[in-house]
Structure formats: structure tokens, C-alpha cells
Amino acid sequence: MITEHAPKTAERDYIGRPLRRREDASLLSGEARFYEDIVVPGMAFSSVLRSPHPHALLKSIDTTEAKQRSEVIDVLTFGDISGDLGNIVPNWLVPGMVAPRRPVLADGVVRYVGEPVAFVVAKSREAARDALELIDVEYEQLPHVTDEEKALAKRAAQLHGELDSNLCGTYRTGGGDWEEAKERSDQIVKLRIVNNRLIPSPIEPRGVLAVPDQSNDKLTVYLPSQVPHLHRRWIAEVLRLSESRLRLIAPHIGGGFGAKMHLYSEEILVGYAARRLGCAIRWTETRSEALVATTHGRAHIEYIEAAVTNDGRVLGLCVKAFANMGAYLSNMATGIPTINCLTFATGSYNIPTLAGETNLVFTNTVPVDAYRGAGRPEAAYLIERTMDAVASKLGLDPADVRETNLIEQHEFPYALHGSPIFRLDSGSFRECFFRAKKLIDYPTWRFKQEEFRAEGRYVGIAVTNYTELCGVGRSALLQFVGFDRGGFESAQIRVHADGTVTLATGSVPQGQGHATSFAQIVAAELEIPIEDVEVVCGDTSSVPIGIGTYNSRSMAVGGSAAKECAALLLQKATRFAALHLGAAASDIQYENGLFSTTKSKETVTFQSVSAMASRGRGVPPGDSPGLEAIHFYDPAEMSSPNGSHAAVVEVDIETGNVEILDYVAVDDAGVLINPLLAEGQILGGVAQGIGQALYEDASYDSDGHLHAQSFTNYNVPRASQIPTIRSTFLETPTETNPLGSKGVGEAGSCAAPQAIVAAVCDALSPFGITHIDMPLTPERVWEAIRTQRGPSDDS
């Protein structure tokens, strides 16, 4: 027997190394395939006719002329599909909420501009597009309502005949005694804030390609999905097809932000028509179509009362919210303004009392669902705006008010308003806050602010906080809140004969860098070179049943699954090594790819064990050949990342333009697997948060149409609109998972809006401005200043 040496490699401890993304070469060279790059011989194209009205009866649909156009294969309306297809149903239905029927194509009534009415299949994209104009629909317009408060008025237009009103339901939560908190307080601070409706705008619009296999009654669906296995389940259910016959492949995806984890009509229609017509069919969302074809985000109005003492302590919070659901319930819609928002309404602060209520309301608008942060940005925004309102009312420095109320280190784990389930497991709330305050140089800016004002320049400073819970899990608990998705994640590791390994994970990237970060986890655990680890994901035929990517859960849940899976694998490999080295498994040590024993000088490499296992040689008694492990990790509880973001802005009071002079992000997402990727997540999230705060406005006009008709008036921030973001991290490991990692994907969008809005309002405080609703576009800021000043008399 010979002594083996493991191949020399660099530092094997891959955790915490800022490795560059391995996937970038193929993405940047154009080699990577997105769904639109996949071409199937004989493929047909499709388009969707959408309602031009916010609310109307469908009196008749005549598709004769459209069907006669050359190259048109078929045109489907509700009548054509009603016998074959089920409805679209939500998969997070909070107890007490009602889900009105949502057919795949409009059945007699359209309830929002953009609702699918008919589906065209044609031999070319051009014909599919042209045919839309040849479909003759007779509409009878009905009264409509787009505002979530007005929709609850008795005389408001009613959307769903099957319901008594436009109220989907009312959710209440909280803890402590609000009345008693009011009694004990010196003052009640009141505010009303709007969390503006947003349009998720991934750089790759949605789309789907379905390829039938008629002979075997199978269907392959290429879909940029954040949740491939869930999407397979949902599509199969509506198509009434067994899941085993449906293969779903998520190729490379150009961003999702939550919008690509919901079930949409097109995904069903393409699959249905492909089977019915016996040809592959692709649908590609256009950019302007995406404004109304893909779910929106946020869209809440909150009335807040804070019971405070004169020294700035917040004793209790009462929140009454109105959440716009749109015309139908999208997948997770009911969970977001309720559990995902109200639970975190007290933010990073020790506020023992919460009386929370959310009214979920149907309106004639695009369905609203999860968008980066999904309820937690709304929560962080509402409590942070409250902190500023308290400071303003009491004449205190907003930073001091925050410091007074921040949860102390010794209070972890902190049960949110006494909740038995929701607790902040750990964090560095105060340290992040102090660090952000220091990095932004808060006292200096306060001083400079005065100097600038003397020159007629208006500069504002803010340091704000956020926390959230992410890494959604514990499947067994989730069922009690109506969450029909499961909270685990899957991992499977296959070791090849040459000692290289393939990890299959149920998590799937839309730009996060899974091929890098997951490989780091497996390479670290198996102590092998990262070059020997491949990561596959997004294909239901090669990945064990998993959940997917959302709720900042990839690392915390998917990464933990990969780590534990690798540990399991190593146990089996150790038994092979033990037999080989003639020692007990308990006497085997493993380091840097090398098994050794204290009993002798003999060693064996991971590579050799792989070679043996794959050939069925040297199999330990009771074991089977092959080196492979599968694992499903179900987190016992979620973890609480936190952070503090600070901004300095200057407002041009003549034009209303806001310029961000400095931005500091201090975040604690626990153990960082790859700090470079984590920073990327912060930067992207902050960019979207700044978009919400300053630019993005998905409001409706009085005719029930979106003001935004394209990116010429929906301002997804450009690179030139995003300042240099100074990002730093603290790392407080969580004990809720084996990696110690918390989520980081949504942190930036939970953090930025309040920092920017607070800084702008701070700049404008000399005008008596305490709040402006987002987005703080130049015209809105100008309007707020003008309102406070009164019309100018010098012109």
C-alpha cells in the first residue's frame, strides 16, 4: 500500500473568499443560453390580446378574421379552453382571505388593463402580432376603481360578483396592549404614508417555450423561473397533466426580483396550445407589455400611530394598512402586506406593543405580488418614517430617537411584539448604526448643513435601519399560515470516478452567482479544489425536488442543504477510506482531500475513494457502490439580517431635483460565503431602493390606465442615477443554520428608501416639510416646496 498525496491547491477554506463569478465568462461572451436563445425546429410563436379597459363586460369575441390571416395557426379564447383547464389559484392564502376565481383567459369580464383575453399561435412572430389587431372584441365598459381606499367605499365599482365587497380580507396581528401604551405615553404621533406601486423590471422580460413530445405524452417547458419545481407543479395542475410527464428547465435568467416566481396565464397557455396543436410554441413578453403583464409590487397605504414619551421612546405602534391586491390574487399576494409586513412593523426597535391591521383590497389594476423584499421593505419604511416623525414632533435629532429605541445586544433573541414564532435571532443593530453614522460623518454633515443653508443650499442627512426575517422555512409551520410551498431546499452531490463532483441544488440563480457560491460551500466542506465542483440547477429532471430562490433564502437554506449534503457524502467516503486503510471509521481523519489514520502512516485521497466507489470496489459491508448523497434541509427557524444605511442628499429647491452626495451601507448578513457577491446584492438592492424612493412611479390615471407606458416615463434608475455606494459588512453568525449565513438579496431594497426619503425631508425641514410620498421625483419635490411656501409673488 502506498501513501497518497492530495493535489496541491491554494487555500482550501473557500468560505468568505471574494471569488469572481465563474459564470460570467459564458454570460459575457454570449455563450450562455436564455430561453429566447433556444430554437426548436418547427417552433411556432404566440401573442396575447389584452384588455384595453380597466373593467368591462366581454360581449363578444370574433376571431374569424385573425384565424384567416396567413401563418396564423390558432386563436384561443376562454370558450376554447374552459373544458380543459383549471383556474390560477394562489399558493399562499393567509387564513381568512378569499380568492375569487381567476381563469386563464378572461371569462365574460375583464378586470384590469392588460388582462389576457385571447391567445394567438402563428408561424411567425410578425403574424402573431398582426393577428391581435384582427380579433374583434366587443366590450361594454363598467365603472372601475384603482385606489385601495376608494375601493372600499360602498358605492365603489365592485370587481367580483362572488364576493360581498372588494375586501379580500382583514388580517390582524400584534402583541401588548395598545390602549395601555397610549395611556402611558406623553404624545401620539400620527402619519399616513404611501408605499408606491412598483413595476419589477428584470432586464430579461418573461417568456416561455413549450416543446411537446406527443408520442410519449410529455411536455418540456423552458421557463425563466425562480422556482422550477413549484412552477412545474402549478402548470401541471392547471393543465391536468401528471408532474412526471412535465419537465421544466430554467435556463440562464436575466433577473427576477420576485416577478418570475408566480404562475401566469402565458405559461399555461403556451403549454396547453403546444400539446393541443402538437408543435413547440414560444411566447416572449415585450418590454411595454411587461408593464401590465407581470405582477407589480408594494402598493400599500399605511396609517400609523406611535405612542411616545417626550424623551423619544416609542411604547407602542398602531398600524392600519390598505394593501392593493390588484384585480385577482397572485400567488403569494395575501402573505406580503400581512405576515411579511406587519410582523416587522416595529423594525429594529424594542417596541413591545403592536396593534396591526391590514385590509387587502381588490381593484381594477394589475395583480400585486412579491417584489424584492416583499413586505419587509414596506415594514422597514413605515417604522423608519415613524422614527423621523417622532423626532420631528418632539424636536429631537432623528439619530438620537433611533438610538433610544434600538434593540440592545443582550436582548437577542428578540421576540417581535411578544410573538411566540417570530423572533430576531441575532444581530448587530447598534453596532451597524454607530458604524454607519461614523462612516457618513454625521456630526460634520450636521455642521455643514447649517453652512450650506446660509448659502441657500439644502443638504439633508439620514441614518436609518432595517431588519427582516429571511430564509423562509420550517415547512411544518408554514402550512398553518396558508403557505403551500414548503420551506426546505434540496441538494444532491454526485462524485464522479475521477473525484470531481456535481452539486444539484433546488435553488436557482437569476444573477446571484450560484455556480460560484454553492461551489465554494461544497469545495470547503469536501476540502477539494473548487475547480472540481460543478453546480447544476434549474432542471426538474436532474435536480431533486426543491423550492427555489426568493426571500433571500438561497444561501441560508439552499447553501445549508449543500453543506449538510456534502457532510453526509463525506461520511460514506470515510467508510470507504476506513476499509481501505484497515481502520475504524471513527479513527479516520480527513484534511485537504486526504484520509488518514492515527494507526498508520497510510493515506488515501478523496480521488482514490471516488475511483473505488464508482467501480464498486472496496465497498464497506452494509454500504452500496457509488458515492452520492441527497439531502433536504428544512430550517427550524428563519434568521434576521440587519443593517444601517446612511445618505446625504442635496435638493435643488428650484427644480426639485435630488442629488445623492454620499451613501453608506453597513450590513450584517451573518457569515458571508462570498463577500464580493454579497456586496453585489447590496448594490443592486440599494439601486432598486433608490429607484423606489426617487424615480419609479407605477400609478394609475383616472381612466384606469398606468401613467407609465414605457421606460420613457417609468424610470428604472440608470447607472448615472446611482451614486457610489460605500458598502461594508459586519458578520454576526446566526445559529439558525449550519452555515451561519443570513440572507442578503433583499437587504438593499429594505434599506434604501427610508434613508433617501429621510435625507430629502431633512434637507427640506426649513420649509416645514416632514414627509413627501415616494417617488420623490423633481416635480413632486418642487410641488411640496411650493405648497409650503405658497405661490411665489416675485413673478
Place this chain on the structure above:
Amino acid sequence: MIPEAFEYERVDELDVLLEKLSRADEIGTRILAGGHWLLPKMKIRSLRPPRIFDIGGIKQLRFIDIADGRVRIGALSRHADVLASRTIGRHFPLLAEVARGIGDVQVRNRGTMGGAIASGEPHDDWSGVLYALDAEVVIQNRERTRHASAGEFFSRPPGETLGSGDLIVRVELPISGYANARHAIKHHASGATIAGVTVVADIGGSTLQDVRVATTGVSGSSYRAEATENALSRGSFDELKIAEAAALVTHGQQVLSNQFGSREYRADLAEVAARRAMTCLLR
């Protein structure tokens, strides 16, 4: 994002094009230059021209030179050409500054000056600037070539100047040596100028002479702000009251209200832009 079917013809010779234009009787025949105004509109089908002449290959319309004391800019000169031109840099650095602020790199590399001024968009940056610089627009058809004055061309929709068969072939700017300055406030999402004001004047003497103030984006078309010009021309240099002159910039004008800004906001911004441009001019 798919336009309705149309006939496409590429024409690389000016005389051939003018001949074809004279015979193009179909309503809605369109000329494709850089494509940055026409193509987006066709993609969303708000324009459905049945026939398109692509003139991008007519080399003789892409030039910048000097003749008879005038800077001449060929209609197919890209915004980027204006930005890069040494002639422009020497005589009208303001134009280079304007070019730098148009769209993004792709727009500047493809979009043409002739196409931009032919679009008639109120927010077209060139119109107000060329108006203030007293530029002439040279228009050619099969029969003749004529010079439209700045006032004739820029103060109203281009369709009122351009007849059927007409093509803008170049713009000519008199080299006056006058001082000039511009301030434009742009809409974030679109980059459209909500309010832009260009001021040109002879500042050599004790009073301002030959003052020209023209706007972009403030009204349906560019206009000369005569009340402002008069206010600036009155009195000596040290008596100039910029704020008072700026306050007159929308005097007598129908201020535009659209998706990029309300009437009130735009009127206020026009005053701000005027004041900032004048301050810059006299600094």
C-alpha cells in the same frame, strides 16, 4: 415591438432620393435617417408608414465644414459627429455641449441632426439652440434648393415648412462671435428637455446687443422669448436684472403640459433655466 409590414428601400444617392420623393404619392411615406425617432414609434405601432426610404447611406449629407463665414452641418451628421468636430469645437462649443447631453452613446452614434429637427418634438434639443444661433435650414427637392430662416423653420411644426418631396439637407450657422449659453432641465426617465433656454448676445459693448433667447420643450414648438430679449436689451450692463428678464420667458406663450411635466412646473423651470443661462452668459 414588431412594426406593421412596410416597404423598405435604401437610397444612397441624393438626386435619386429626391426623384423618388417627388413621385412618392403614398400617404405616410417616411424617411429613415438615424432611426432613433421613427423606429421606436413603429415598434409600438403608433406610426405605421407603408413605405420607408432609408437615406442613411447618402454620404454627401454627412459633413461639417465652413463656407462663406458659415458653419455648415450636413443633415445626416450624427450627434456624435457634432460632439467630435473640431470646427464645431472652435466656433460653436455650445453645440458640442448640447450633443453630449443627447440620449446615450447609441443614440448619439446613430441619431442625426436632420432627423432630430425634422421630428418636430417639442423637446428636441437642437431646435431651440439653432433658433437662438440664427441658423438656416437648407431644404432641397427635385426642383430647387431653398433656405428657411430660423424663425420660419423652428417656430412651428416642421410639417408646415417641409412640403412633399422636400428633404432637409443641411443646417447653416452664421459665425457671429457672439457669446452664448444654455441651460436645460431634463426629465429623468426619458432624457427629454422639460425646459431649456439658450441665450445668444453680443456682449462686447456696454449694453447687450442682438439678444436672442430661444426655448426648448417649454411650448409646442421653440419660440423666441421676445419680452426677455427686450428686457435684456434695455439699460446698461450693470443695470441688468436677470431675474426680472427670466420671469418674462414664458410671457404670452402657451406652456406645454405633458407626461414629462405639468404646465405650472414647466413654466417655473423655464424661468429657472432662463435665469441660469443668462447668469452663465454674463459670468
